[in-house]
Amino acid sequence: xxxxxxxxxxxxxxxxxMLWRQWRSVQIEAAERDRxxxxxxxxxxLDWARLILREDARTGxxxxxxxxxxxxxxxxxxxxxxxADQSNTDDAPEAFLSGQISDAQSRFNLRNLAHQxxxxxxxxxxxxxLCEQLNIDSSxxxxxxxxxxxxxxxxxxxxxxSPGAGATPSMAAEGPLLPPSxxxxxxxxxxxxxxxxxxxxxxxxxxxxxxxxxTAGREVLVAALEGIDAGTAERLMQIRQRTPFRSLEDVxxxxxxxxxxxxxxxxxxxxxxxxRGRLRLGSRVVEERSLVERRGLxxxxxxxxxxxxxxx
Numbered sequence: 001x002x003x004x005x006x007x008x009x010x011x012x013x014x015x016x017x018m019l020w021r022q023w024r025s026v027q028i029e030a031a032e033r034d035r036x037x038x039x040x041x042x043x044x045x046l047d048w049a050r051l052i053l054r055e056d057a058r059t060g061x062x063x064x065x066x067x068x069x070x071x072x073x074x075x076x077x078x079x080x081x082x083x084a085d086q087s088n089t090d091d092a093p094e095a096f097l098s099g100q101i102s103d104a105q106s107r108f109n110l111r112n113l114a115h116q117x118x119x120x121x122x123x124x125x126x127x128x129x130l131c132e133q134l135n136i137d138s139s140x141x142x143x144x145x146x147x148x149x150x151x152x153x154x155x156x157x158x159x160x161x162s163p164g165a166g167a168t169p170s171m172a173a174e175g176p177l178l179p180p181s182x183x184x185x186x187x188x189x190x191x192x193x194x195x196x197x198x199x200x201x202x203x204x205x206x207x208x209x210x211x212x213x214x215t216a217g218r219e220v221l222v223a224a225l226e227g228i229d230a231g232t233a234e235r236l237m238q239i240r241q242r243t244p245f246r247s248l249e250d251v252x253x254x255x256x257x258x259x260x261x262x263x264x265x266x267x268x269x270x271x272x273x274x275x276r277g278r279l280r281l282g283s284r285v286v287e288e289r290s291l292v293e294r295r296g297l298x299x300x301x302x303x304x305x306x307x308x309x310x311x312x
Contacts, residue, residue, distance in 0.1 A: 050299040062268040064214035064244035072100040104272035106215035114149040130223035210267040227259040
């Protein structure tokens with residue numbers, strides 16, 4: 001009897017282990033399937049966004065919030081397209097896709113703070129005005145500007161000819177690495193509260209860019225257009241909502257002669273856009289954020305970030 005009980009216990013243990021391994025394999029296969037499906041759908045959504053931006057480039061002109069690219073995609077059900085059998089979708093996974101294209105140049109580009117290793121004083125004053133509006137410590141603009149300047153490559157210096165032969169120029173010291181996005185400004189020593197306040201209004205693009213007056217918010221307009229106040233910025237936003245600005249000359253009558261409209265600091269066109277896609281597939285949610293650059297009729301993906309989570 002004891003031997004029989006031991007054998008039964010051993011068989012039950014082995015059967016339980018086999019069942020758990022099989023269940024685990026099914027779960028891994030399902031997760032891999034969902035990951036693959038999410039990847040293909042989000043890639044398709046990104047390609048669709050690139051097509052919209054390319055078609056917008058064909059029309060030319062200014063970029064503003066009344067154009068098709070600025071209309072967000074509401075959550076749409078995709079379960080029917082994911083089902084293997086189109087005639088039977090009762091067991092198809094619940095898949096929903098949403099997305100949005102936003103103007104990356106509607107925010108202040110921290111890359112403007114330095115040019116070829118040299119400080120840009122006008123841009124530093126713009127960041128100081130932005131931080132004042134957001135009640136951020138006055139030391140933050142200088143800290144960020146120093147990091148940007150140190151990380152920006154300086155123009156190569158031509159070594160003076162030496163009387164001796166075989167002289168070798170010394171290598172320049174490497175500067176610090178910059179965070180890939182504004183949400184990771186904590187790399188520079190900023191506290192979490194400062195990063196949370198600042199990140200919706202600033203960005204880090206591969207090169208210096210002007211702020212788009214047609215898409216920027218009130219705080220960014222006050223920072224970018226030196227000499228205007230919050231009331232003037234609000235008036236600009238109301239005017240562009242009715243009639244978007246086609247050029248900087250259209251903006252000039254509304255800001256006064258004392259305000260200098262520098263094309264290097266403000267414009268009505270955009271080269272960089274941020275594409276966000278969100279896929280809800282069953283209990284899993286996958287979000288992707290991509291930065292794209294429009295170069296004529298070519299839309300190039302600069303970087304992609306993907307995060308996943310599970311909803312209860």
